[in-house]
Amino acid sequence: MKTALFTPGPGNTSDSVRAALNCDLGTRTPQMMALTKHLRKQIAEVARCNDDFSVVPLQGSGTFAVEAMMTSLLPAKTPSLILVNGPYGERMAEICRIHALPHYVLRSDPLQPINVVTVADYLESHNDITALVLVHLETGIGITNPLEELLVLAEQRGLHVFSDSMSAFGLLPIKFASSSLSAVAASSNKVLHGVPGLSFVIARRDILEKPGTARTLSLDLKAQYHGFQHDGMWRFTPPVQVISALSSAIDDYLLQGGQTTRLESYKQRARRVIDGLAPLDIRPLVTGSHSAPAIVTFVLPFDEQVLSASLLSERLLSSNIVIYPSRVAEKNSFRVGFIGELTAEDIDRLITVMTDIVCEIRRQLA
Structure with a gap:
């Protein structure tokens, strides 16, 4: 009897995705570089983002992408505001604590979406904040947060916005046209119906290209981006079969509407x-x-x-x-x-x- 996965991910996969796992590619071959380039274009197509953004895939679960996004791209000298209304918001606050990233935490009712007015009031009394960090769809409970309204608020105040969009990417609209949206993190095994083991960050190129001191080695998003731009290769061993499966899953996703x-x-x-x-x-x-x-x-x-x-x-x-x-x-x-x-x-x-x-x-x- 089939095991039915009624979980927030990973979920059941299609026959075509499982078949795509059956591939053997050298990690530093033209075929692997072509597959990686194709996958990055597919993810950008799902995102409907323009060329101001670049897709940077990473080995590992969605949390790897969130930690890479935050440690690589958050402001180094000015505080960010972490908006928390569930366990994945708490996880982002923990990332800031571990890496000593300057930040404030604004917690709210886990049974309600983040309140934009409350955020605006908090910003009024904390003029040093330069970025907002939030979970788009709080997977720990099942709450959709008002990303679009928070982007408008950020635009008004000249703030950057960084979003954990694990369970929202490919399902809910994300306004990449917003001047405040700086980066979005997601993974292969949620809405796209791929298998676990691959995550990605869609970030503004100007932020990726901005010089800065690396805080980690394997999660250095800027180094991975520059590696792809230079020779199309991964810095560390990529999950070849997972990449192939995600490419197949996105084909299905697009064909299905x-x-x-x-x-x-x-x-x-x-x-x-x-x-x-x-x-x-x-x-x-x-x-x-x-x-x-x-x-x-x-x-x-x-x-x-x-x-x-x-x-x-x-x-x-x-x-x-x-x-x-x-x-x-x-x-x-x-x-x-x-x-x-x-x-x-x-x-x-x-x-x-x-x-x-x-x-x-x-x-x-x-």
Whole structure:
């Protein structure tokens, strides 16, 4: 039986993506350089960015790209403002602490999107801030943050904006035309339906070309950019098969209709699961326009002693269904992701197995 990955990523992959993994290329051959060049163009096509930006792929998970973006591109002498309303925002604050990057942290309700007015008020009292750093779609909960409105605010104040767009890239619009957008980080195994092991940063060329002191070796984004510009080669061993798979996944993505089609697909999957779990009194923690179609956090109608999210996850795993337990605002909750090559049959199986589990629990309690 197929394992259905209802997670925020990585998700199930297509036959064509798995077939693309079956390639052997020398890492310093013309074929590898051509594949890398092609992939960078594909990612730029998905982004719909102009030539002011350059795509810089990196080995590793999305966090590698975020850390590379922040350590390579954030201002060295003036503070950035890290906007936090979830675990991935906290992760960016931790990156700043580890690397001693000058910064402030503005935390807000994890069940609400970042409030632009609150950010504006904070900036009024902190005139030394020169950059905003935020998570576009907070994957830890399923909240879409107002990136476009924050870009407008940044434009008004002459600030740079750096975005972790892991679960948003390829799904939600990103205004690369904004003069304030400096860089976006994303990865292969989210909305693009590739496999784990590759991430990338789309950054302004003028920032990439600006001289500066490297803070890391392998995550030096500027050095990787200059290497690609010089000879088209990776500085360190690239994940060849993962690159091939992502190129194939983007081909599928574009052929299927790109952002519009993928967003509608995720919305349909989310609605089907929400409607299917509602009779069990299992409901989304976050509702409204800022809820994210890629990830939904659900709250169980039981105390943890009766049925915890961890136990639910274990029982679903025995049926080859994978979810992620979650703990937000002291709720007994779990996350369901709608990315990847999921089918209507997968969704029906999730609803059926969860119905069986909940009905069994209620019979025991009666």
